[in-house]
Amino acid sequence: MPRLALQNTKGHSTHAGLWLSSFSKLPQHHRLPLPREMKEQQARDRHDAQAQSIASAERAADVYRQAFSRWQQMHSSLGSIWQPVQTRGSIAIGLGIESPLEVGLRLHHTYGVPVIPGSALKGLSAFYCQRVWGTKDSAFGSHGAHYQFLFGTEDQAGMLTFDDAWIDPASLKGCLVSDVLTPHQRKYYGGSAPPSDTDDPVPISFLTVKGKFWLALRCEGADPALDARSIAGSWQTLAKQLLLEALEKEGVGGKTRSGYGRLKVSP
Numbered sequence: 312m313p314r315l316a317l318q319n320t321k322g323h324s325t326h327a328g329l330w331l332s333s334f335s336k337l338p339q340h341h342r343l344p345l346p347r348e349m350k351e352q353q354a355r356d357r358h359d360a361q362a363q364s365i366a367s368a369e370r371a372a373d374v375y376r377q378a379f380s381r382w383q384q385m386h387s388s389l390g391s392i393w394q395p396v397q398t399r400g401s402i403a404i405g406l407g408i409e410s411p412l413e414v415g416l417r418l419h420h421t422y423g424v425p426v427i428p429g430s431a432l433k434g435l436s437a438f439y440c441q442r443v444w445g446t447k448d449s450a451f452g453s454h455g456a457h458y459q460f461l462f463g464t465e466d467q468a469g470m471l472t473f474d475d476a477w478i479d480p481a482s483l484k485g486c487l488v489s490d491v492l493t494p495h496q497r498k499y500y501g502g503s504a505p506p507s508d509t510d511d512p513v514p515i516s517f518l519t520v521k522g523k524f525w526l527a528l529r530c531e532g533a534d535p536a537l538d539a540r541s542i543a544g545s546w547q548t549l550a551k552q553l554l555l556e557a558l559e560k561e562g563v564g565g566k567t568r569s570g571y572g573r574l575k576v577s578p
Contacts, residue, residue, distance in 0.1 A: 326423035375422045376480045383525075386474065391529040392547045395479065396558060397577035401488055401519035404431070406565040416487075416518050419477075425486055425520040427476035431563050432526070432554060436473070437462045439557035461550060471550050474527040482522030490519045523577050526554065 386393070404427060408415025419426045440461070445452030452458060463469030478486060492515045498504035530546040555576060557563075562572025 372480060372483050375424055375483065378422055379477055379480050382477055386527045386529075389529060391474065391527040392551055394526040394551055394555065395523055395577040396476075396526060396555070396574040397523050398521045399573040399575055400570060401490060401521055402427070402563060402572045402574070403490075403517070403519050403565040404428070404563070406517070416520075419475075424483060425478050425522070427524055427563060429473040429475045432476065432528075433462070433471070433473040435557045435561060435563050436471075436550070436554045439561055440553055443556075443560075444553065461546070470531040470546065472529050472531070473554075476524040476526050478520075479523040479525060482524075486520055486522040487518050488521050489516055491516050519571065524574070526551070528554065 383393075404425065405415045405417030408417060417426060417428060418424060437458075440451050440458055441453040441455075445455060445458065448457075449455050450457040459467075459469075461469050461471050493512045495512045496506050496510055498510055499506040528547065528550055530550065558572075558574040561567060562570075563574070564572040566572070
């Protein structure tokens with residue numbers, strides 16, 4: 312019965328995450344008279360295209376605009392520091408998430424739009440702080456006072472809070488972009504054979520994200536009335552500089568060594 316209910320709503324969903332995680336399991340997409348690899352690829356392409364369409368739907372965008380406005384108001388009241396950033400190319404967020412299509416994508420659970428998890432931003436900042444800033448100033452190293460103040464230790468929480476980065480509503484149209492992975496050693500990766508040059512490369516499509524995102528972070532004790540000259544404001548400004556540099560130099564998400572995940576400051 313649940314699958315029949317999904318079939319009846321096919322094409323009318325306004326949640327890309329629901330489509331990718333649930334509609335992709337419907338049996339009719341696996342009955343094409345084609346070889347298994349081609350059948351799987353056509354199913355992926357079909358669902359990628361449908362998810363792209365849903366993410367750009369005006370109905371979904373209207374709901375998300377309201378949620379985005381509330382989100383901004385909440386962080387303004389908390390004293391968070393804001394920064395818009397724009398993807399340089401594409402970002403691959405959530406590739407390891409379990410998915411019927413093998414390659415995952417991180418979408419907001421409620422609104423089905425792309426989101427950059429705050430945990431990923433914090434991990435990137437902590438890594439960049441100790442590996443890059445820490446080599447120039449030991450206070451930013453993993454055992455340094457600045458690093459431990461910002462990111463914490465095993466015994467004490469850090470003073471920084473990284474919220475999920477939400478995509479700008481104006482970027483929803485065209486925010487999901489199709490890309491392709493081409494594994495050349497499929498049997499080896501599957502553990503059924505040693506690596507060789509006899510395997511046929513089988514393309515695997517997946518979705519990446521482009522657009523403008525809004526970063527929101529704050530330091531414990533920050534207040535909307537405080538400016539960058541205050542102690543908390545100064546730490547927030549420093550943290551923002553650290554995060555922006557890490558996003559531009561290292562990138563966030565998967566496949567960063569292949570050029571994915573880079574973001575730059577947006578006006």
